[in-house]
Amino acid sequence: MSLFTAVEMAPRDPILGLNEQYAADTNPNKVNLGVGVYFDDNGKLPLLQCVQAAEKAMMDKPSARGYLPIDGIVAYDSAVKSLVFGEGSEPVTSGRVATVQAIGGTGGLKIGADFLKKVSPDAKVLISDPSWENHRALFTNAGFVVDTYAYYDAAKRGVNFEGMLASLKAAAPGTIVVLHACCHNPTGYDITPEQWDQVVAVVKAQGLTAFLDMAYQGFGHGIQEDGAVIQKFVAAGLNFFVSTSFSKSFSLYGERVGGLSVLCADKEEASRVLSQLKIVIRTNYSNPPTHGGAVVAAVLGNPELRALWEKELGEMRVRIKAMRQKLVDGLKAAGVQQDMSFITQQIGMFSYSGLSKDQMVRLRTEFGVYGTDTGRMCVAALNSKNIDYVCQSIAKVV
Numbered sequence: 001m002s003l004f005t006a007v008e009m010a011p012r013d014p015i016l017g018l019n020e021q022y023a024a025d026t027n028p029n030k031v032n033l034g035v036g037v038y039f040d041d042n043g044k045l046p047l048l049q050c051v052q053a054a055e056k057a058m059m060d061k062p063s064a065r066g067y068l069p070i071d072g073i074v075a076y077d078s079a080v081k082s083l084v085f086g087e088g089s090e091p092v093t094s095g096r097v098a099t100v101q102a103i104g105g106t107g108g109l110k111i112g113a114d115f116l117k118k119v120s121p122d123a124k125v126l127i128s129d130p131s132w133e134n135h136r137a138l139f140t141n142a143g144f145v146v147d148t149y150a151y152y153d154a155a156k157r158g159v160n161f162e163g164m165l166a167s168l169k170a171a172a173p174g175t176i177v178v179l180h181a182c183c184h185n186p187t188g189y190d191i192t193p194e195q196w197d198q199v200v201a202v203v204k205a206q207g208l209t210a211f212l213d214m215a216y217q218g219f220g221h222g223i224q225e226d227g228a229v230i231q232k233f234v235a236a237g238l239n240f241f242v243s244t245s246f247s248k249s250f251s252l253y254g255e256r257v258g259g260l261s262v263l264c265a266d267k268e269e270a271s272r273v274l275s276q277l278k279i280v281i282r283t284n285y286s287n288p289p290t291h292g293g294a295v296v297a298a299v300l301g302n303p304e305l306r307a308l309w310e311k312e313l314g315e316m317r318v319r320i321k322a323m324r325q326k327l328v329d330g331l332k333a334a335g336v337q338q339d340m341s342f343i344t345q346q347i348g349m350f351s352y353s354g355l356s357k358d359q360m361v362r363l364r365t366e367f368g369v370y371g372t373d374t375g376r377m378c379v380a381a382l383n384s385k386n387i388d389y390v391c392q393s394i395a396k397v398v
């Protein structure tokens, strides 16, 4: 008998499972709209020019790879802080933000979750219904009971905002609320700035702890616009968490570059919080890897490279929007009767298509078009070559 005889097989990750199925599919027309990754119009994962320029400069002046500080590269952390809270903003200049480099946005969420478990061990966590599937798993594994707040209204094809507010109003003080700062995954529906004002007011009135997940900054309306929600929480005088991911915005998925920022009451409190975040990191993986963080810090810290990044990110955003319109037009041209214009009201990488599980399974098995069973499709993987085929395939299953 082995030590592991009683170990059960864990369920397969739904998205990575789709990828495996896609890889094994021999259909020459197959299209992968499952995973949340941006591909260019040639169906290629982009290597941004700003990243190449920063890497070239690093190669021209090679440096040894010592251990980084536990909380990461100093210039990186300060660039993240400025990006999240605004260059020269009060939270930054007062020193009341504790920021650490993290292993992707996931790492930022996990460091925050582990720290919160020490600070508020009995708090419940609320995630949106539906949410990025790892939110539930991650906070559950950190020891929390995870429940949902109302979010998507399938019949309305939009946000059930009344329901969302009601869920938040019913939450006990201290409840941790995970909010998608922009480009909601999986639905593609964000709340309006005015609705954010109401959410902020309820978070404040109820004494909830906001945890903003910022995984798609720049993919919605622009870097500033997508980050504007942070200012609302600052203006309300709240203490809150922000996880940052550069996986998508720098197309640096595999480098695992992200961060966690915690807005504290003052500088002294931030230094205590930072010391605890460092313990979480130290006892998990000791300190972060060097390369991705160095690239992002170099780009954000150099005016020319930063301008190039903003241009390249803008091009990704514009291309996704164009694909949304092409999808709506293409579905109509392919004979889909129902009004699909809601796709252009959605924002970010994803579209909740409204297709049923059966329709998604048919799309996959009969046409090699891969999306999740929930009807989520990654619009950022559509391009001028595959769009007609995708539209014709959808038309055949609806």
Ligand code: PLP
Pocket (backbone or CB within 6 Å): 036, 103, 104, 105, 106, 107, 132, 180, 185, 213, 215, 245, 246, 247, 248, 253, 256, 257, 258
């Ligand atoms: N949060 C959301 C909402 C996401 O969609 C993702 C990635 O898909 C992440 C966090 C994690 O990002 P990363 O790959 O940087 O860990």
